[in-house]
Amino acid sequence: xxxxxLGTGSAxxxxxxxxxxxxxxxxxxxxxxxxxxxxxxxxxxKILLDFSPDIRTQILENGIDFSKIKGVLLSHTHNDHLDIQxxxxxxxxxxIYVNSSSEVWLKEQIKAAIKPKHQKNLQEKIGHLNIIPxxxxxxxxxxxxEIIPIEAKHTGLNGNEQGTNFIIKHEKxxxxxxxxxxxxxxxxxxxxxxxxxxxxxxxxxxLDFQKDNSxxxxxxxxxxxxxxxxxxxxxxxxxxxxxxxxxxxxxxTHEEIEKLMKSLNFNISVAYDGLSINNTN
Numbered sequence: 001x002x003x004x005x006l007g008t009g010s011a012x013x014x015x016x017x018x019x020x021x022x023x024x025x026x027x028x029x030x031x032x033x034x035x036x037x038x039x040x041x042x043x044x045x046k047i048l049l050d051f052s053p054d055i056r057t058q059i060l061e062n063g064i065d066f067s068k069i070k071g072v073l074l075s076h077t078h079n080d081h082l083d084i085q086x087x088x089x090x091x092x093x094x095x096i097y098v099n100s101s102s103e104v105w106l107k108e109q110i111k112a113a114i115k116p117k118h119q120k121n122l123q124e125k126i127g128h129l130n131i132i133p134x135x136x137x138x139x140x141x142x143x144x145x146e147i148i149p150i151e152a153k154h155t156g157l158n159g160n161e162q163g164t165n166f167i168i169k170h171e172k173x174x175x176x177x178x179x180x181x182x183x184x185x186x187x188x189x190x191x192x193x194x195x196x197x198x199x200x201x202x203x204x205x206x207l208d209f210q211k212d213n214s215x216x217x218x219x220x221x222x223x224x225x226x227x228x229x230x231x232x233x234x235x236x237x238x239x240x241x242x243x244x245x246x247x248x249x250x251x252x253t254h255e256e257i258e259k260l261m262k263s264l265n266f267n268i269s270v271a272y273d274g275l276s277i278n279n280t281n
Contacts, residue, residue, distance in 0.1 A: 006058035009036030033254040033272035076156040076163035100133035152181035179203035209250035
């Protein structure tokens with residue numbers, strides 16, 4: 001399963017364009033893997049996982065043919081993962097998959113994003129956007145991909161929403177895609193026991209900065225989640241794990257993140273914008 005990491009930063013990206021601290025200025029000089037747009041992934045050439053405010057640049061920089069996209073999976077409704085103003089500019093018929101708790105909310109937000117003078121022609125403007133609700137632990141297919149939504153530990157803009165992570169199956173390959181999330185609930189862990197993962201893509205927003213935030217992982221809670229999955233025989237120490245979704249604190253360069261991840265007893269790679277992996281099984 002080919003995957004392109006179109007954006008590997010958290011809400012503000014890196015460097016934060018509105019910040020002139022020593023850290024952000026150093027990233028501007030280093031460039032390369034230290035420049036991170038907001039979180040979006042391309043699965044095969046058919047599925048976009050999230051739709052960030054940087055989506056136009058991400059599509060152009062990576063030579064993506066948008067006409068091949070068959071669906072947009074939304075992990076949750078935060079603005080760095082869902083740019084509604086860009087979503088309504090899609091011209092071709094498109095399936096948009098969203099947590100069932102946010103289906104009505106998203107439809108209302110899309111309608112509100114249309115200019116007042118076009119409100120009388122809503123069907124013409126947005127009728128081609130097909131909003132499809134996802135239910136936790138209930139599989140569905142997009143082309144030759146099987147998608148199983150699971151409950152993440154991460155709230156959305158819609159007040160009743162918990163975020164969605166995904167088990168993604170393609171041919172004989174099975175991935176756990178876990179961004180954004182904190183430590184899973186017991187129910188989610190019980191469900192994950194049923195799977196053996198060929199690889200994992202997972203967030204580590206705060207790295208070794210221990211912030212009181214249950215919606216994201218740091219290296220300590222990441223290690224806890226991975227060890228629990230290992231105890232369940234979902235993974236082993238050789239399973240490829242790619243970490244992503246890095247924030248401003250604790251102010252680490254890509255190279256420093258790589259050194260930090262070596263402290264864990266797992267086969268971990270650090271994602272960067274434009275990283276392409278092609279896993280088969």
